[in-house]
Amino acid sequence: MSSVLSACAHLGSLEMGRKIHNYLMRNRFNINAYIVSALVDMYAKCGSVTRSLVVFFKLEEMNSFCWNSIIEELAVHGYGEQALDMFKKMEKEKIKPNGVTFISVLGTCIHAGLVEVARKWFLRMTHDYNIFPAIEHYGCMVDILSRSGQLEEAL
Known part of the structure; x- marks a missing residue:
C-alpha cells in the first residue's frame, strides 16, 4: 500500500490518494510507520501539508522514518x-x-x-x-x- 501511495504522490493524484487512505481506514489495515510516511508524503506532494500533519500526529508510535518524512515535507514546502x-x-x-x-x-x-x-x-x-x-x-x-x-x- 505504501508503494501505491507513493505512486499517487508522484502523479500528484490527491483524489486517488484519499480514496486509498479511506480504503485503508475502512478495511482496518495496520497503519504502520511506513504507510504513515507514504501518506504524509502523498498529501504533502499533492499540496495538502495540513493533512500530512494530521496523519502524522495520529500515529501512536513514530520511528525515525516517520519523522524524516514530515521534516522533509515541511522543508520542501517552505516551512x-x-x-x-x-x-x-x-x-x-x-x-x-x-x-x-x-x-x-x-x-x-x-x-x-x-x-x-x-x-x-x-x-x-x-x-x-x-x-x-x-x-x-x-x-x-x-x-x-x-x-x-x-x-x-x-x-
Missing part, C-alpha cells in the same frame, strides 16, 4: 522553522536521528538560508550523534555555503 521545530520534537521524544534525518535538516537550512544553523547541525551530527558525514551531507554544506557567497569555505 523551514516548523521543520526544525519537528526535529527538536523528535529529539525530545528520544527518537534517534539517522543520516537521512540530517540530510533533511540540512536541506531545511538550505531552503531557508540558515547558514549558521546548518553549521551547528552539521557539527552536532558527528559530536552528539556519532553520525559521520556522507557525501550527501557535504553536498548540503557546499550548497548552502555557495548560495551564501562563502565559496572558499565551500571549496
